[in-house]
Amino acid sequence: xxxxxxxxxxxxxxxxxxxxxxxxxxxxxxxxxxxxxxxxxxxxxxxxxxxxxxxxxxxxxxxxxxxxxxxxxxxxxxxxxxxxxxxxxxxxxxxxxxxxxxxxxxxxxxxxxxxxxxxxxxxxxxxxxxxxxxxxxxxxxxxxxxxxxxxxxxxxxxxxxxxxxxxxxxxxxxxxxxxxxxxxxxxxxxxxxxxxxxxxxxxxxxxxxxxxxxxxxxxxxxxxxxxxxxxxxxxxxxxxxxxxxxxxxxxxxxxxxxxxxxxxxxxxxxxxxxxxxxxxxxxxxxxxxxxx
Ligand code: A2P
Numbered sequence: 001x002x003x004x005x006x007x008x009x010x011x012x013x014x015x016x017x018x019x020x021x022x023x024x025x026x027x028x029x030x031x032x033x034x035x036x037x038x039x040x041x042x043x044x045x046x047x048x049x050x051x052x053x054x055x056x057x058x059x060x061x062x063x064x065x066x067x068x069x070x071x072x073x074x075x076x077x078x079x080x081x082x083x084x085x086x087x088x089x090x091x092x093x094x095x096x097x098x099x100x101x102x103x104x105x106x107x108x109x110x111x112x113x114x115x116x117x118x119x120x121x122x123x124x125x126x127x128x129x130x131x132x133x134x135x136x137x138x139x140x141x142x143x144x145x146x147x148x149x150x151x152x153x154x155x156x157x158x159x160x161x162x163x164x165x166x167x168x169x170x171x172x173x174x175x176x177x178x179x180x181x182x183x184x185x186x187x188x189x190x191x192x193x194x195x196x197x198x199x200x201x202x203x204x205x206x207x208x209x210x211x212x213x214x215x216x217x218x219x220x221x222x223x224x225x226x227x228x229x230x231x232x233x234x235x236x237x238x239x240x241x242x243x244x245x246x247x248x249x250x251x252x253x254x255x256x257x258x259x260x261x262x263x264x265x266x267x268x269x270x271x272x273x274x275x276x277x278x279x280x281x282x283x284x285x286x287x288x289x290x291x292x
Contacts, residue, residue, distance in 0.1 A: 006261065007047060010243060012163040013186045014133075014140040016108065018076055020238055021258060022048030024247035027198055030060030032249055037064035041075065044255045050245040051102075052080035052113055053094060058101035066103055077102065078109040080144060081129075083292045086112075086121050091128035095137050110138035111166060114289045115150040122150065123157045130160045142166070144192070145286040148181040155185065166190035168283045169242065170197075170212055170233065171276040179242075190243040195233050197282030198247065208282050217276060221269045227260075234260050236273055 009017040023040045025033045033051070040046035041064065051061045058079060065075060079102065085094035095110060110132060115122050129141040142164035143150070154162060165182050169175045169191035179189050196212030212218065218229045225232065230246065234257055237244035246257045265273075 007045070007258070008238070010188060010241075012109075012140050012188055013161055014163045016140045016163070018109065018140075018164075018188075018243060019046075019048035020243050021234065021260070022046060022050050022076065022078075022243070022245040023254060024050045024192070024245035025057055025061060026052070026055050026247055028055070028057050028060070028247075028249055030057050030063075033057035033060035034064045036249055036251070036254060037061050038068060039251045040254050040258075041065075041068040041070050043251070044258050046254075046258060047074060048076040048078075048245070050078045052111075053082045053085070053098050054080065054113060058098055059103075062102035062104065072104070076108045077104065078111060079107050080111040080113040081125070083114050083116060083289075086116060086118075086125045088124055088128045088131075091125050092131065095132050099137060106136055107138050109140045109142060109163065111141070111164070112143045114145050115143065115147075115153075115286060117287070117290060119153045122153055126154050126158050126162075130158065133160065140164075142187070144190075145289065146178075147286055148178065150286070151181060151185055151187065161185060162187050164188045164190050164243065166192055168193050168197075168281055169237075170194055171215075171218070171236065171273050172196065172212060172278050172280045174274075174277050188243055190245065191237055192245070193282050194237050194242075194244045194246050195230055210282070212276075215276065217272050221265070221272060224269075225263045225265075227263060228256060230257060231260050231263075232265065232269075232273075235263065235265050236270070239265055239270075 007019040007021045023046045079098045133141045140163040142162040144166040146165045196210040222229045222232045
């Protein structure tokens with residue numbers, strides 16, 4: 001299958017290109033991450049893997065990359081700086097720790113996982129991210145979970161614009177304001193929990209069942225195209241110009257989730273899906289995240 005898959009590329013403001021579809025590995029153990037990333041690269045045709053220090057599976061991801069049949073330079077690898085590592089010194093240590101665990105000399109994208117609530121600290125961390133990029137340890141740098149005001153905090157006091165803002169984004173939470181403001185600033189939007197999340201989404205919150213994957217409107221769209229609801233959700237993301245990293249631990253689903261380049265959603269499909277916007281999150285709002 002991998003020979004047939006041509007994932008579109010998006011050019012970031014850093015000049016670096018990113019495959020628009022990747023594999024997310026939140027809640028995978030090192031062993032699970034190693035197996036599923038290896039399958040995704042070697043069998044399913046993925047070239048973009050999204051992990052984080054907080055996922056505690058960078059070693060497994062690194063082992064999969066080392067063992068894969070695809071050369072490192074053909075892969076796009078993202079990891080993220082955890083909340084405990086804000087501030088210059090901790091940030092500079094954090095990238096070295098992540099690279100050592102991944103077994104890599106650089107990542108393609110390094111992200112601040114959460115902006116937290118302290119403007120001065122966020123700006124200091126961002127300056128460290130700029131240093132990290134200059135050192136060659138990250139080809140591009142960006143943020144996650146930034147609201148427009150966080151992007152302003154960074155823009156007011158920095159040289160480098162974040163390449164991406166990775167936020168919770170799916171038809172229940174289409175994030176029109178963040179997308180518009182990120183576009184204005186030249187920042188690409190990436191979506192987390194694009195399928196509506198796992199059954200254990202959110203930090204420190206009660207589990208929320210995934211309702212999107214069983215939504216009747218999406219089921220009707222999926223039936224019209226002879227595709228699954230997950231494939232419709234991924235297609236909606238791609239046709240919306242978003243960068244999307246669905247997560248699964250099951251090889252057949254990982255393969256299914258990249259098999260989305262032989263159909264197109266119509267305007268009518270988009271109108272139906274727009275009706276699902278109810279503002280419901282599966283994760284935390286950035287203004288309430290203070291866990292370190
Ligand atoms: P699993 O890992 O058991 O396959 P997210 O929105 O964060 O990407 O979450 C995806 C959730 O949906 C995960 O719990 C994953 O579970 C499940 N999932 C991923 N791909 C599919 C698919 N093609 N069909 C049904 N469920 C899926």
